[in-house]
Amino acid sequence: MNIQELAVLLNATIAQEGEDMTMPVSCGYVCDLLSWVLAHGQKGMAWTTVQTHVNVVAIAVLMEMACVILSEGNQLDMASLAKAREEKLAVLVTAKTSYEVCGLMMRAGIAPPQA
Amino acid sequence: MQQHAMMDVFNITALDYASAGDASATIKRKLKQLGIDSTVLRRIAVASYEAELNLIIHSMGGTLTLSITTTEIKLVSRDVGPGIPDIERALQEGYSTANAEARNMGFGAGMGLPNMRRNADDFTIESEMGKGTQIQMRFAI
Numbered sequence: 001m002n003i004q005e006l007a008v009l010l011n012a013t014i015a016q017e018g019e020d021m022t023m024p025v026s027c028g029y030v031c032d033l034l035s036w037v038l039a040h041g042q043k044g045m046a047w048t049t050v051q052t053h054v055n056v057v058a059i060a061v062l063m064e065m066a067c068v069i070l071s072e073g074n075q076l077d078m079a080s081l082a083k084a085r086e087e088k089l090a091v092l093v094t095a096k097t098s099y100e101v102c103g104l105m106m107r108a109g110i111a112p113p114q115a
Numbered sequence: 116m117q118q119h120a121m122m123d124v125f126n127i128t129a130l131d132y133a134s135a136g137d138a139s140a141t142i143k144r145k146l147k148q149l150g151i152d153s154t155v156l157r158r159i160a161v162a163s164y165e166a167e168l169n170l171i172i173h174s175m176g177g178t179l180t181l182s183i184t185t186t187e188i189k190l191v192s193r194d195v196g197p198g199i200p201d202i203e204r205a206l207q208e209g210y211s212t213a214n215a216e217a218r219n220m221g222f223g224a225g226m227g228l229p230n231m232r233r234n235a236d237d238f239t240i241e242s243e244m245g246k247g248t249q250i251q252m253r254f255a256i
Contacts, residue, residue: 032221033221033222033224034220034221034222034224035165035168035221035222035224035226035227035230036224038161038164038165038226038230039161039226039230039233043153049221051220051221053132053220054132054133054136055132055135055136055168055220055221055222057136058135058136058139058140058164059136059164061136061140062139062140062143062160062161062164063157
């Protein structure tokens with residue numbers, strides 16, 4: 001599944017387009033502790049969080065993730081959105097909870113990260 | 116000891132959360148251009164980001180220094196205080212002294228130093244109260 005298809009699956013709006021929205025999603029993850037994400041983040045990951053500040057963008061870019069999914073309608077602040085635009089990081093916003101996002105991703109065959 | 120072929124120093128300002136990750140992104144970009152193996156690159160990226168964040172959250176400001184030779188990458192974090200009272204405790208996973216602001220942002224999981232130690236091939240930390248902390252990490256390439 002690619003980022004564009006994931007946005008449709010999650011009924012998400014695309015707050016920021018990534019460089020390549022047809023990039024395949026390698027795995028899914030949910031966590032709001034950023035150091036934890038740093039320890040477990042992977043290339044091509046779709047990461048679900050309720051955090052909205054600029055460090056979310058920094059970590060997703062550093063880990064070369066496919067996209068960030070903001071659950072429960074959370075929106076990036078202006079500075080974070082500007083940073084995501086600059087870094088061409090895909091950011092999806094959905095009204096669904098992180099729990100629902102994970103359920104839908106698992107059912108669609110998106111695997112958890114490999115150890 | 117081999118001469119360092121390249122060295123970059125990044126100044127990190129205390130509590131400057133808005134710039135957090137900028138130095139690490141530059142470091143990663145530079146190493147990627149040099150063709151460093153992606154597995155090693157990822158370990159360095161995690162370690163440098165944690166070091167950068169620690170300087171922002173806990174220190175009174177400092178520097179992150181990147182040195183590159185033909186055989187290794189070295190990252191050194193130096194700050195001007197306040198120092199770590201109990202290093203052994205600070206190295207324990209889950210132990211954190213981060214304040215409420217940092218915790219609200221999703222930091223303060225007590226993973227910073229453990230993440231650095233886990234990802235570096237060699238990790239040393241020295242700290243003196245009132246003077247500051249120096250962390251040295253080496254990565255074989």
